[in-house]
Amino acid sequence: MTITQDASFCIDLHCHSTASDGALSPEDLISRAAEQGVTHLALTDHDTIVGLSEARAAAERSGMSLIPGTELSCVWRSHTIHIVGLDFDPRSETFLKAMETQHANRWGRARAIADKLSKVGVDDLLDKATTAANGDVPGRPHFARVLVNEGVVKDINQAFKRYLGQGKPGDVKAFWPELEDIVQWIVDAGGIAVLAHPRKYKLTATKLRALVSDFKRAGGRAMEVSTSGQSSGDLGFLAELCRREELLASQGSDFHFPGSPWCELGRIMKMPDGVEPVWHHFKQPVGLPERA
Ligand code: MN
Ligand code: MN
Numbered sequence: 001m002t003i004t005q006d007a008s009f010c011i012d013l014h015c016h017s018t019a020s021d022g023a024l025s026p027e028d029l030i031s032r033a034a035e036q037g038v039t040h041l042a043l044t045d046h047d048t049i050v051g052l053s054e055a056r057a058a059a060e061r062s063g064m065s066l067i068p069g070t071e072l073s074c075v076w077r078s079h080t081i082h083i084v085g086l087d088f089d090p091r092s093e094t095f096l097k098a099m100e101t102q103h104a105n106r107w108g109r110a111r112a113i114a115d116k117l118s119k120v121g122v123d124d125l126l127d128k129a130t131t132a133a134n135g136d137v138p139g140r141p142h143f144a145r146v147l148v149n150e151g152v153v154k155d156i157n158q159a160f161k162r163y164l165g166q167g168k169p170g171d172v173k174a175f176w177p178e179l180e181d182i183v184q185w186i187v188d189a190g191g192i193a194v195l196a197h198p199r200k201y202k203l204t205a206t207k208l209r210a211l212v213s214d215f216k217r218a219g220g221r222a223m224e225v226s227t228s229g230q231s232s233g234d235l236g237f238l239a240e241l242c243r244r245e246e247l248l249a250s251q252g253s254d255f256h257f258p259g260s261p262w263c264e265l266g267r268i269m270k271m272p273d274g275v276e277p278v279w280h281h282f283k284q285p286v287g288l289p290e291r292a
């Protein structure tokens with residue numbers, strides 16, 4: 001099947017608001033997306049859907065289609081993998097329970113990081129990191145900022161090098177559910193599970209194939225082919241992988257904050273021909289040619 005891409009759509013299925021680690025409120029994010037000409041957007045905050053209702057109201061005002069979304073962290077063979085869930089029912093009981101679990105997991109991880117770093121001698125480290133995260137669950141960047149502010153290290157880089165980077169005491173991973181569980185949550189809520197930014201995990205080709213195969217076995221149906229900051233070589237590689245594995249192809253900027261020229265809402269490299277877009281399989285398909 002050959003796909004002709006309709007120039008009247010601008011589809012971005014991966015971005016973040018202040019509901020997770022993005023800089024713009026859901027409402028401001030929608031405004032910016034509208035300015036950029038985005039017609040179909042999925043807000044995919046990390047491990048939460050609390051931004052969706054504000055985003056939905058704003059999207060309705062600006063005539064944009066909002067597809068329910070989230071980006072869930074999980075574990076696969078000791079790697080942290082991100083799975084984007086799209087077009088699920090955000091009111092599904094099981095899904096809301098799952099979101100609570102993810103939230104608790106984030107706090108569990110934050111507490112564990114604070115425990116592991118208790119030896120560096122910063123009083124009330126978890127509280128300070130929480131403040132750095134504007135009252136939300138702190139992640140490693142927030143801990144890093146506190147370590148800088150408290151004079152433990154001279155900058156963020158050093159904070160990661162000594163305390164928070166891979167293999168360092170504050171590198172806490174083990175709190176996420178398994179890949180299979182995450183995919184199941186999305187499927188049970190009527191959504192499509194998408195393997196996010198497959199190049200970002202820096203897996204060998206063999207391992208990436210193993211990941212894709214486990215993901216498919218669990219019920220995963222799509223992968224991101226076009227994301228920000230990719231070379232055209234990456235794009236070709238992922239399109240080929242997507243075709244070979246018979247997955248649906250997704251695209252998204254992974255926008256977090258304004259001001260980086262290489263990452264803007266709706267500004268994504270054109271999807272290569274010959275892949276089947278995931279948006280053709282939404283409950284309300286986007287851009288499907290009229291069938292005779
Ligand atoms: Mn993020
Ligand atoms: Mn991600």
Ligand code: MN
Pocket residue numbers: 014015016071254
């Ligand atoms: Mn993301």
